[in-house]
Amino acid sequence: MPRRPHAWTRTGGLWALGALAVASPGLAGVAEHYTLDRVHSLPEFRFTHAGLTTQTGRFDAARGTIELDTVARSGRVHYEIDTASLDMGFGTERPDSPGYRLFDVRRFPKITFDSDRLLFGPKAEVVGAQGTLRLLGISRPQRVRVEHFRCAVNPMNARQMCAGEINAIVKRSAFGMLDYIPAISDEIRIRVPVEAYRD
C-alpha cells in the first residue's frame, strides 16, 4: 500500500529527534489527543466452531481515546466495548442467548483495554501496545500488535487521522469464560481496525 509522502514527512522527519528522545527522556514532545471514529473502529473476534469453521462476531458499540507523542515515543490508549452490543449476525441477541451468557452482559457491561506503554518501530510508528485487558471483571496483561500504522489527513474530510489494524490473541479461559470449550475454541482472535481523529 503506497504511503502518502506528507504522512511520513511528518513522523519520519521527527524520527531522528525521537531517537534522541530515547537517550534523553527529558526531551518530550507534545502529546496529541485522538478520538476513535466509532463507525470505523468496531471490534471483531473470531473463533473456531466445532473444530471446522472460523466464525466471526462483532460488537457494534465501542469507543476509545489515544494520546500519542511520536517524539517521546510514548502514549496511552483507553478502549471500551459495550458488551450489550454483541452482534453475531443472526438477529437481536436476547438476555438468554449463549453469547449474552458467555459475556455475562448484565453483570459486566464493558470490556476494556488500557495501555500506557505503546511500542514503537524504527520510524516512530506504533507497532504494538502492552496493556491490561479487562473481561468478565478479570484484568490480565495483554499485548496487542498494531499493523499498517499511519497518520495522514483524511482526504474525505480534511481531518488529521492516525489509523492502524489491531490484532490480538486471547485465551478466554484465562478470564473464566469456560462454557462450550472446545466446541467454541478457547483461543479467540481479535481484530480492530482503528481510525482515530486528532481532537
Place this chain on the structure above:
Amino acid sequence: MKRLHLTAACALLALMASPAVLADSFTIDPEYTIPVFEVGHLGFTTQRGRFNRADGKIQLDIRARTGSVDFTVHTDSIDMGSRAWTVHVRSAGLFDVAHFPTMTFHSDRLLFEGDKVVGAEGQFTLLGITQPLALTVSGFGCTTNPANGRYMCAGDVSATIKRSNFGMTKYIPTVSDEIKISVPVEAYRD
C-alpha cells in the same frame, strides 16, 4: 428408513453406472454460514461487512470427487455494524438491494485433494452481472456434530473479487476495488 432404501438403490445404480448418483445432499446452516467481506478504507484500514442471511444447497459425492453448490446471499441483510453505514451500502450505486435482492454462486466443479474439498470453480452473480469465480476451501471436514447428533460437512471458503467487474465502481479507490470474501460454511446432510 427411506434413506436406507434410497442409499441401497443408489449403491446398486452406482455399481452399474455413474458413481455420481451416490451424492449426498446438504443444506447450509444459516446461523453458522454468514458471509463476511473485507474492503480497504482510504488506504488506512480494512473494514469488514457482513451478510446476515444466506441459503445454500450442496451436493457432494466424496468418493467420486464430484459435487455442486448453489449459494444465495440476500443482499438486504447486509450489516456494517453502524445503521447509517448499512443504509448507505444498500443504496443504488453500491449493492442496490431494491433492484438486486440476491447475489449467487453456482458451481458444479468442486476441487478435491484426496477426500477433502479444497476449492470450487463456478459463476458468481452480483448486480445482475455473472462472472467466473474460483474460490478456496480450507479446513474442510465432515463430522457428526455432538451438539445435535447430525452429520455435517464444513469448511472456510475464501475468494477475492474486483467489484468493478460487476459494475460497482463507486468510491474506487477511496474504498478499494478488491474485496476479500470469507464464508464459513456448515452444512447438514438432508
